[in-house]
Amino acid sequence: MPKKRLAAVSIAALVALGTLAGCTPDPAPTASPTLPASTTPTSSPTPTSTASAPPSPTATTDPAPSPDPQPTTPSAGSATPFITVASLDPDGAHVSASGYIVDVIESGGICTFTFTLGDTTLLASSTGVADRTSTSCPLVQLPASQFPPGTWQVGLNYSSASVSLGDAQPVQMVIS
Numbered sequence: 001m002p003k004k005r006l007a008a009v010s011i012a013a014l015v016a017l018g019t020l021a022g023c024t025p026d027p028a029p030t031a032s033p034t035l036p037a038s039t040t041p042t043s044s045p046t047p048t049s050t051a052s053a054p055p056s057p058t059a060t061t062d063p064a065p066s067p068d069p070q071p072t073t074p075s076a077g078s079a080t081p082f083i084t085v086a087s088l089d090p091d092g093a094h095v096s097a098s099g100y101i102v103d104v105i106e107s108g109g110i111c112t113f114t115f116t117l118g119d120t121t122l123l124a125s126s127t128g129v130a131d132r133t134s135t136s137c138p139l140v141q142l143p144a145s146q147f148p149p150g151t152w153q154v155g156l157n158y159s160s161a162s163v164s165l166g167d168a169q170p171v172q173m174v175i176s
Contacts, residue, residue, distance in 0.1 A: 079103040079158075081168035083113075085139070086154040088175055094141040095175070097124065099156045099168065101135040104128075109160030111137030114167065116153045122146055128158060147175045 083099040097113045109128040114121060124140035137156060151174050155167035 079163060079165055081111075081137075081156040081158050081165055083154055083156050083168050083171050086113075086171050086173045088144055088147075088173070089141075093144055095144055095147055095173070096139055096141045097154055097156075098126075098139040099137040100131075101128065101137065101158050101165065102133075104135045104158070104160075104163055104165075105130050105133065106135055106160060106162065109135060109158055109163070111135075111140075112157050112159075113137075113140050114153075114155040114157070115142070115147070115173070116155070117148065117150045120148070128160065144175070149175050 080102045081099055082102065083097065085099075086095075086097045088095050095115070097115075099111065099113070101109075101111075107128060107130045110125055111128050112123060112125045114123055116122075122142060124142050126138040126140050128135040128137055130136075135158070137158070151172050153170045154173050155170045157167050158165045
């Protein structure tokens with residue numbers, strides 16, 4: 001094995017060993033092992049031919065993903081709001097709604113939920129939060145006493161400095 005490759009493999013093994021050494025607790029203090037000193041040749045052999053071998057491939061790794069989602073701007077017509085929850089809470093005290101926006105990844109936009117029954121319209125808003133693949137519209141709650149019985153239409157729209165989207169496909173919510 002050529003000396004450069006042997007040195008690269010040795011360094012990689014030492015790095016891996018050093019990384020793994022910190023993974024387990026040390027029950028009792030012990031002396032650190034020492035590695036034998038290495039020698040470096042002072043001269044290198046002269047090649048006997050002028051042709052060179054193709055370079056050997058080197059291993060690379062992709063950079064780690066960013067912990068914070070990066071904002072994206074949707075292409076025309078690709079961003080879509082979706083309602084994930086629109087219901088009367090089990091305790092009967094509140095009506096709750098939440099959703100998300102596909103193809104938009106940003107924080108700070110306004111998610112507006114629209115609850116409609118005939119001529120009655122109620123609004124509730126939350127601030128959008130970026131996640132890995134979309135913008136989440138956190139849960140909103142309104143007092144159930146504001147909702148007369150009936151089949152309500154619930155919509156969601158989203159607006160920010162970079163995008164403004166109309167209502168999601170409305171969902172029905174029955175209050176009895």
